[in-house]
Amino acid sequence: MTDIKARTADYGLGPYTYPRGWFVVAESSELDEGAMALRYFGREYAMYRGESGRVVILDAFCKHMGTHLARSTSAHIVTSAQQIEGDSIRCPYHAWKYGADGQLEEIPYQPGVCPASAALRSHPVRELMGCILMWFDPEEGEPDFEPPYLPAWDRPDAIHWQLDHLGEVPVHQVEILDNMTDVHHLGPTHGSPCEYFENEFRDTLVIQRQGGFLAPYQAHLDTVTWYTGPGILLSKQTFNGVEMYELIANTPVADGLTRAWHAVLSFAQGNPASAADIDNARQAQAGALAAFSADFEVWKHKAPAIKVMQTRNDGHFNIQRKWVSQFYMPAAEARKVQEEINGVLPVAEFPQPSRAGRDAGFEDDCFQLMGD
Ligand code: FES
Ligand SMILES: [Fe+2]
Incomplete structure (x- = not known):
């Protein structure tokens, strides 16, 4: 573990630990290999490219039993390329299916049951100039400015x-x-x-x-x-x-x-x-x-x-x-x-x-x- 030398509170920057804004989280080409785990802002995220080409970033942990959506390399649905379906992703453990908006869409063995409380947060994403950018906001608000473009x-x-x-x-x-x-x-x-x-x-x-x-x-x-x-x-x-x-x-x-x-x-x-x-x-x-x-x-x-x-x-x-x-x-x-x-x-x-x-x-x- 890298030694942390000073934190936000030491600098007296403001009440939030992490800043609002657009941030690079990966290079576009890194997403060619299926779902990708991200660790930023002291949190874990799951990122993937849907079949439409859209990039999705969700909070990482499945509401069912807490499995990380993007840290399995060996689950059957991952190795058989069945994890991404349209712009949705299935959890590697019991295949609960989450949409790009983070809503639970399907429990494969429990038809008709999709509790709203199982939704994950979906984060604003932009892809530009070979980079994937994520909007982070400690207040979870929508972006109030756009990322830069050349x-x-x-x-x-x-x-x-x-x-x-x-x-x-x-x-x-x-x-x-x-x-x-x-x-x-x-x-x-x-x-x-x-x-x-x-x-x-x-x-x-x-x-x-x-x-x-x-x-x-x-x-x-x-x-x-x-x-x-x-x-x-x-x-x-x-x-x-x-x-x-x-x-x-x-x-x-x-x-x-x-x-x-x-x-x-x-x-x-x-x-x-x-x-x-x-x-x-x-x-x-x-x-x-x-x-x-x-x-x-x-x-x-x-x-x-x-x-x-x-x-x-x-x-x-x-x-x-x-x-x-x-x-x-x-x-x-x-x-x-x-x-x-x-x-x-x-x-x-x-x-x-x-x-x-x-x-x-x-x-x-x-x-x-x-x-x-
Ligand atoms: S832990 Fe995700 S579906 Fe069970
Ligand atoms: Fe410099």
Whole structure:
């Protein structure tokens, strides 16, 4: 068991242990093998793809006798591929059948009996950009915002990513999110000290705009990076004039334990993409992963920063954490936090206008939500 170093209550983020929002729980391709067990937010879930193609996430434990719906590899109905029926799933123990909405639909040996009290909770799911996303809400409410989407994903020259699975790291999610305002780690950790930097807080979005010279590559890097809720980061980057998009996803597994994924979307020179284009795209992802891994390694071994010993020229960690706190409190109270912190916030050292002010159009395809 990984040692948990600090929990939500230690950081004083809010009354709920786990935050509201959209979270990556798997890569789409992982669902090719039948039902899959998930462990997130200190809970167990069963996920499967129905015959219509729809992805379903249910609370994991059958109401009959508590069997985990997705942790049997040896039950007959699993090995004979009879567990999924339409968009419903059968329990491996006595084959009670649950629908995609979590309602009990059939007890095979007790016709006509389907107690409503046997229903399992079914969780909102979206599948996009090769990822399966789940809406988590401690109040069990419906989503009040949609997950982010990159219009560039649909470009004919886009080379779609495969996720890097980084596994679990014993750091609280809030310290991963600290990165958004952490202007002074970019030089020492990534080799690209900022020439400009700002944050913007916009309701459920936090945005970072920065750029500088990337010494290891002798190239200029400009980035616009945004979290949509606390779980999903997207970043538009130009690197020596070449454009790419990065994904970093982080999802609480337990209180103080976080799972992370990473990927890069880049573009082919030719159409269709050549083997060299695909190789370049994989190399771009590997390069970005190396940069992200430098953060990851710090997080893995650091002591908790329950409070940051903040200097005047540090980023606004306190405001960043306030933004995070909106997801750890009742949804009805989040607006108050948003109204308090919404707006552009330069850091003390770089009060000049950001790239957004100098380069109109760069952000036109950023900050989109699914269905926009
Ligand atoms: S425990 Fe699930 S059907 Fe009996
Ligand atoms: Fe970083």
